[in-house]
Structures are given as structure tokens and as C-alpha cells.
Amino acid sequence: MKFDTSLGPLWLDANEKALTAVSYHEIPESKTANPTILKQAKEEILAFLAGELKSFTVPYELSYGTTFQQEVWQALSQIPYGETLNYQEVAKKIGRPQAVRAIGQANRRNPLPIIIPCHRVIGKNGQLTGYTGSSPEGLMIKQQLLELEKG
Numbered sequence: 001m002k003f004d005t006s007l008g009p010l011w012l013d014a015n016e017k018a019l020t021a022v023s024y025h026e027i028p029e030s031k032t033a034n035p036t037i038l039k040q041a042k043e044e045i046l047a048f049l050a051g052e053l054k055s056f057t058v059p060y061e062l063s064y065g066t067t068f069q070q071e072v073w074q075a076l077s078q079i080p081y082g083e084t085l086n087y088q089e090v091a092k093k094i095g096r097p098q099a100v101r102a103i104g105q106a107n108r109r110n111p112l113p114i115i116i117p118c119h120r121v122i123g124k125n126g127q128l129t130g131y132t133g134s135s136p137e138g139l140m141i142k143q144q145l146l147e148l149e150k151g
Contacts, residue, residue: 001029001038006049007141010114012038018061022112024141045114051148054081056115065109068099072106079120082149086124104129119145 001012013021013029014037021027022041029038040058047053062070071094078093079085085093087103096102107118119142123129128142 001033001042002026003042003046005046007144008137010045012041014038014041015061015063018059019115020061020063020111022114024113024138041115048114049148051151058115060112060115062111064111065106068096068102069106069109072103073110073112073116076107076110076118076121077116079117081117082151084120084122084146086122086126087129088124090121114145117145120149122146 002009003012004010008024011021011023011025011027011029012019013023013027014033015030016032016034017037018034019037019041020030022045037058044053044056044058048056062073065073072090075090075093087100088097090103091097091099103121107121110116110118113119128139128146
């Protein structure tokens with residue numbers, strides 16, 4: 001499912017029971033995508049971007065990723081709305097304090113950006129680093145999301 005947002009177009013995918021992907025780039029939609037799940041995800045993302053929603057209730061599933069990536073994504077999902085952590089703090093949270101660079105790689109592969117808030121991870125010096133492949137557009141999106149959450 002493709003839809004327009006204040007960040008630009010987003011694409012969603014799901015299986016029969018859960019959201020499986022949010023993407024800033026075109027992705028194919030599964031033949032088994034549950035239209036009710038896709039509709040709920042779209043509505044919640046739009047409400048989030050309008051400042052009307054702070055947490056998501058749409059069911060989601062992390063159907064791929066290494067054990068390490070899944071640990072990182074789980075840690076990201078615990079970062080409260082309006083707060084940030086740096087990559088080193090995330091590495092410490094998952095008990096791998098030396099894995100700072102690997103945290104960045106896991107963020108880059110996050111299949112559910114916005115829902116799993118990888119935008120809440122910033123550089124140790126407080127700078128915005130990497131989002132959707134570190135493109136200038138990606139950093140602008142990250143900045144927009146963080147500003148939205150500051151209220």
C-alpha cells in the first residue's frame with residue numbers, strides 16, 4: 001500500500017496477521033497482505049505525523065533479521081516518545097557495549113521505521129546521524145520526526 005505523508009510517500013506491507021514493512025521507497029505488497037492491518041497502520045502513521053498519536057497499536061512482525069538485529073530493534077521499540085539515545089547507549093542496553101557500529105547497521109535495516117523508532121537514535125555528540133541510508137533527505141526526515149516529538 002502506498003500513501004502520501006508529510007514526509008513524502010510511504011509504502012506498507014503486511015501478512016495475514018501483522019504489519020511487516022514500512023518503507024520510504026517502493027516495495028511490493030504481499031498477495032496475503034491483510035487490508036485491515038494496512039489501513040490501521042496507515043491511519044496510525046498519519047495520526048502520529050499529525051501529532052495526535054504517541055504510540056502504535058498496529059500489530060507488527062519482524063519476520064527477518066539476525067538475532068542481533070532483532071535485539072536492537074526490540075531495544076529501539078523501548079525508547080519513549082520524545083526521547084533519544086545515542087548508539088553507544090543502545091549498545092549498552094542490549095549488553096554489547098562494543099557494538100556501536102553494528103547498531104547503526106541494524107538501524108539501517110529496520111523494516112519498520114517510524115513504528116520501531118530508529119529515528120530516536122542519535123550520535124554521541126548529539127548530532128543527527130544516518131537515517132534511510134544517510135542521504136540528505138533521510139537526515140531531513142529524521143530531523144522532522146524528532147522535532148515532531150519535541151512538540
